[in-house]
Amino acid sequence: xxxxxxxxxxxxxxxxxxxxxxxxxxxxxxxxxxxxxxxxxxxxxxxxxxxxxxxxxxxxxxxxxxxxxxxxxxxxxxxxxxxxxxxxxxxxxxxxxxxxxxxxxxxxxxxxxxxxxxxxxxxxxxxxxxxxxxxxxxxxxxxxxxxxxxxxxxxxxxxxxxxxxxxxxxxxxxxxxxxxxxxxxxxxxxxxxxxxxxxxxxxxxxxxxxxxxxxxxxxxxxxxxxxxxxxxxxxxxxxxxxxxxxxxxxxxxxxxxxxxxxxxxxxxxxxxxxxxxxxxxxxxxxxxxxxxxxxxxxxxxxxxxxxxxxxxxxxxxxxxxxxxxxxxxxxxxxxxxxxxxxxxxxxxxxxxxxxxxxxxxxxxxxxxxxxxxxxxxxxxxxxxxxxxxxxxxxxxxxxxxxxxxxxxxxxxxxxxxxxxx
Numbered sequence: 309x310x311x312x313x314x315x316x317x318x319x320x321x322x323x324x325x326x327x328x329x330x331x332x333x334x335x336x337x338x339x340x341x342x343x344x345x346x347x348x349x350x351x352x353x354x355x356x357x358x359x360x361x362x363x364x365x366x367x368x369x370x371x372x373x374x375x376x377x378x379x380x381x382x383x384x385x386x387x388x389x390x391x392x393x394x395x396x397x398x399x400x401x402x403x404x405x406x407x408x409x410x411x412x413x414x415x416x417x418x419x420x421x422x423x424x425x426x427x428x429x430x431x432x433x434x435x436x437x438x439x440x441x442x443x444x445x446x447x448x449x450x451x452x453x454x455x456x457x458x459x460x461x462x463x464x465x466x467x468x469x470x471x472x473x474x475x476x477x478x479x480x481x482x483x484x485x486x487x488x489x490x491x492x493x494x495x496x497x498x499x500x501x502x503x504x505x506x507x508x509x510x511x512x513x514x515x516x517x518x519x520x521x522x523x524x525x526x527x528x529x530x531x532x533x534x535x536x537x538x539x540x541x542x543x544x545x546x547x548x549x550x551x552x553x554x555x556x557x558x559x560x561x562x563x564x565x566x567x568x569x570x571x572x573x574x575x576x577x578x579x580x581x582x583x584x585x586x587x588x589x590x591x592x593x594x595x596x597x598x599x600x601x602x603x604x605x606x607x608x609x610x611x612x613x614x615x616x617x618x619x620x621x622x623x624x625x626x627x628x629x630x631x632x633x634x635x636x637x638x639x640x641x642x643x644x645x646x647x648x649x650x651x652x653x654x655x656x657x658x659x660x661x662x663x664x665x666x667x668x669x670x671x672x673x674x675x676x677x678x679x680x681x682x683x684x685x686x687x688x689x690x691x692x693x694x695x696x697x698x699x700x701x702x703x704x705x706x707x708x709x710x711x712x713x714x715x716x717x718x719x720x721x722x723x724x725x726x727x728x729x
Contacts, residue, residue, distance in 0.1 A: 343727040347671070348414065350678055351720040355410050355419050357682030358393050358403070358713060362422060364429050365390040366450065378436045378450075387437075389450050392710045396430045396451045398522060401465025402714030405472055405525075409721050427473045430454055431481050454485075459507055460497060463489035464522035471529040490530055493523060494542075500568060503542070504549040510693055515566040517581035520550050524588040528595040543592050544602040550585065551609050560616020561631055565693045574693060576700050577631045583645025583715070586613060590652045607658060614659060617646055618666055625673025629688060630700050637705070640677045640686035641712035644719040647671050651722035654729060664729035671723040674716060687712030 365374045367390040368381060374390055375381045389395050393403065404423040411420030434451035446452030446462065453462040467489040474482040498506045498513050505523050506513035524543045531539030554562040554573060563573035564581040589610045596603055620631045626643040630636040647670030653659035654667060677685045687709040694700055 340728045343668075344724050346675075347720050347724045347727075350675060351410050351414065351717060352416075353680075353682040354678065354684070354713070354717055354720070355407060355416075357708075358407065359418060359422055361391050362393050362426070363391045364394055364425065366433075378433055387450060393713070394426060394429055395710075396434075396454045396466055397710070398461050398465040399710045399714060400426065401467070401469040401525070402718070403710065404466075404469035404714075406714040406717035406721070408469075408472055410717055413721050413724075423469065424473050424477060427470055427482070431479075431485075457488065457492050457496075460493070460505065460519050460522035463492055464519075464524075464526045468525035468529050471526070471533055475533070486530065486533075489526060490539075493526065497523075500549075502549055503545055504553065505546060506568065510695075511567050511569050513568045514693065515550070515553050515568065516693065517550065517554050517562045517564055517578075518584045520546060521584035521588040521591075524592055528592050532595050537597070540592075540596055540600060544596070544600065544606060547589060547592060547606055547609060548602070551613075554585075555609075555613070559632055560612070560619055562613070574695075576694060576697060578691065578700055579627050579629055579631050579639050579642030580645065580688060580691070580711070582613075582617060582631060583642040583649075586610070586617070586649035587645055587718075589613065590649050590656075590658070593658055594652070594656055610653070610658060614650065614653065614663070618663075621646075621666060621669065622673070624676070625669040625671070626677075626686075629703065630697065633697075636701055638673075638686060639688050639705075640674060640684060641688060641709075641715045643670055644674045644712065644715035647674055647719040648715065648722050651719065651726045655722060655725040661729045664726040667723055667726045671719060674719055678716070683708045684712050684716055 363374065365376055366378050366381065366387045367374050368385040369388055370386055378387055381387055393400070404426050407419045408423040411417060430451050434454045437450045438455045441449055444452070446456040446458065453466070457463050467486060470482055470485055474486060498508055500506055500513060504515060505519055506515045507519070523546055527539045527543040531543070553566040556563060559577060561577040562582050562585050564576045564578040565574035589606065593606060593610060596606065617627065617631065620627055622628065622638060624638060626638040627646060628634060628636045629639040647667055650659065650663050650667035650670060654661060654664045679685065685707060686705050688703045688711065689706055689709050690711060691700065691703050
């Protein structure tokens with residue numbers, strides 16, 4: 309029997325071509341698997357470090373002694389929450405949401421349990437501190453932002469993460485807090501005449517780009533939880549109004565703030581403020597009822613903002629602290645937020661596949677800032693509205709600043725899906 313030969317009889321060229329074709333088809337699949345596995349490894353690295361740093365304890369600042377229960381500390385102890393990952397700040401809200409999402413993605417209950425325990429930790433112990441509070445402000449007192457609800461920072465992101473946990477653990481105390489946060493945003497938080505949410509500082513009334521996330525993260529989840537359309541309507545109104553006041557058409561970016569008393573925007577196109585705004589818009593789009601009248605408008609605004617930030621992506625994949633100023637440092641948390649928004653947009657169909665390359669490039673940049681021990685470099689510390697650019701240029705970047713933890717984890721959970729696009 310003759311063996312079937314492939315080629316033209318001159319050195320088996322046809323067989324070589326066929327083999328090369330088959331190899332080229334296999335290599336992208338292998339590369340895709342390797343890329344996704346690397347993302348998974350990074351997610352575990354960072355999430356494991358969060359879990360290992362979570363002591364769920366209180367520390368006496370005078371002598372460093374730690375206690376699982378504040379009642380067991382000696383009389384007069386000056387207690388603080390021992391680990392920043394267990395605190396009740398807006399960045400912890402993002403971290404809780406991200407850890408729960410990592411847990412679901414990797415089928416790792418340890419990460420999901422961290423988020424649930426973090427919420428319970430605050431509710432278990434905040435009453436002790438609330439009863440003993442004297443004149444301390446909310447930033448200097450354990451869980452102060454839980455029981456002193458004054459601004460969106462106090463309840464928006466943490467309220468959103470409480471809703472996420474409440475879905476699977478319907479405790480009355482969680483629902484009471486959710487209802488209290490809803491009442492604050494709806495009736496007590498400052499607003500302009502057009503309904504735009506504002507703060508009372510640094511000038512009365514100041515619109516902060518950050519607050520698009522601090523409000524929407526909660527509103528859209530509450531709308532989803534209750535089925536009440538008014539929360540989606542308010543969220544959609546915020547996006548439209550924030551763009552009207554803050555978005556610079558020439559730059560394609562949002563200013564960090566807008567002052568109602570002068571009717572002028574602030575001076576800085578700060579990276580993380582734009583990151584907060586894009587995270588908020590993605591949160592809204594994926595939860596907004598399909599037949600909502602504002603959907604097309606919101607999609608257009610999101611895409612315009614995305615196209616704006618892409619003008620400023622560096623060769624390293626990262627974005628600068630001041631987006632339009634290349635002499636400012638490359639900053640990790642905003643880069644992670646943009647990477648997440650791009651990847652989520654591609655995976656959900658809000659953006660075309662051509663944006664996948666920018667998401668992958670963004671992740672490479674973020675990935676380069678994660679050390680082998682899971683520590684994260686280059687995250688800007690907390691930053692209020694500044695009156696001069698030096699305020700932004702000179703902000704410190706503490707190692708593993710908590711503002712970046714949730715953002716990096718969110719970026720990783722979503723970027724896995726854009727490999728192969």
